[in-house]
Amino acid sequence: MKLVMNLTNIRLFEKMALLSATLCLAACLAGAIASVDETKDATTADEAWNALMEGNARFVSGEVAEMDFPERRAELVSGQSPFVTVVTCSDSRVPPEHIFDQNLGDIFVIRVAGNVMDPVVLGSVEYGVEHLHTPLLVILGHQSCGAVTAATEGGAEGNIESIMIEIEPAVEIARETNKTGSDLVEEAIDDNVELVIKNVLDRSHITKELVEEGKLAILGAKYSLETGEVAVLTKVDSTNVAEMEVEEEEKVATAESEETPMTVIPEDIIPEGSEPESSIPEDVISEGEASDAPIDDSLNV
Numbered sequence: 166m167k168l169v170m171n172l173t174n175i176r177l178f179e180k181m182a183l184l185s186a187t188l189c190l191a192a193c194l195a196g197a198i199a200s201v202d203e204t205k206d207a208t209t210a211d212e213a214w215n216a217l218m219e220g221n222a223r224f225v226s227g228e229v230a231e232m233d234f235p236e237r238r239a240e241l242v243s244g245q246s247p248f249v250t251v252v253t254c255s256d257s258r259v260p261p262e263h264i265f266d267q268n269l270g271d272i273f274v275i276r277v278a279g280n281v282m283d284p285v286v287l288g289s290v291e292y293g294v295e296h297l298h299t300p301l302l303v304i305l306g307h308q309s310c311g312a313v314t315a316a317t318e319g320g321a322e323g324n325i326e327s328i329m330i331e332i333e334p335a336v337e338i339a340r341e342t343n344k345t346g347s348d349l350v351e352e353a354i355d356d357n358v359e360l361v362i363k364n365v366l367d368r369s370h371i372t373k374e375l376v377e378e379g380k381l382a383i384l385g386a387k388y389s390l391e392t393g394e395v396a397v398l399t400k401v402d403s404t405n406v407a408e409m410e411v412e413e414e415e416k417v418a419t420a421e422s423e424e425t426p427m428t429v430i431p432e433d434i435i436p437e438g439s440e441p442e443s444s445i446p447e448d449v450i451s452e453g454e455a456s457d458a459p460i461d462d463s464l465n466v
């Protein structure tokens with residue numbers, strides 16, 4: 166009898182434990198879905214940028230947020246709902262999740278040397294802004310970009326040439342400033358960000374329509390290797406999208422009308438004795454000269 170009682174108690178306990186676990190699992194799943202959906206529903210372009218800037222401030226200070234990767238990973242098994250799409254360079258020093266101090270599932274990241282915009286990259290952008298509904302697209306250049314530096318030096322081998330072709334128009338625009346050396350490189354990096362935004366608008370009617378409808382903003386920004394800070398270069402939204410296109414078209418037209426041969430290489434970039442053909446850094450995403458280019462400290466959208 167005692168044995169039967171004990172078995173009954175054990176089975177009752179097991180049933181209660183099972184019920185408890187089931188309820189917990191249901192609650193956990195509900196919580197996971199709610200948190201993902203809340204992020205998506207609550208986010209505007211301004212809110213998304215503010216979240217990135219708050220994260221960047223944490224990254225700069227070194228006091229980054231605590232992240233429970235196993236917990237977050239489990240939450241995201243059923244799907245993703247990132248709040249921003251970021252296109253940036255493949256440079257190992259510019260990982261968006263780190264410099265914006267964001268968690269798994271927060272940023273839809275597209276990385277390619279020189280943050281250029283070819284059809285494949287553009288397809289990924291459309292996936293982020295149209296399919297995943299991120300309200301903000303960030304085109305993030307960075308100080309001392311090796312790909313842009315190579316484009317200012319001219320000449321490239323192999324498939325790197327396809328990257329240079331995308332960046333060269335920005336270099337031509339930068340040469341209009343008559344800057345040389347690292348100043349020219351930094352100017353070209355900024356112009357490349359603006360040109361990439363123009364290319365997005367020109368080549369993706371899906372993205373352009375989202376901007377025109379006020380569902381998407383595009384921010385051009387630049388990351389400082391020295392300080393870790395991200396600064397805004399330009400912003401395009403429904404209020405200025407038409408104006409932005411005209412400005413960029415005029416810049417490109419001016420640069421093309423005064424074509425400067427790409428083989429002209431500032432002496433202070435090329436080390437003595439090196440051949441122009443070998444002027445591309447072996448590591449295209451290599452470290453470059455430190456820049457003293459001013460960083461716009463206006464971080465608000």
Ligand SMILES: [Zn+2]
Nearest residue numbers: 254256310311
């Ligand atoms: Zn780069």
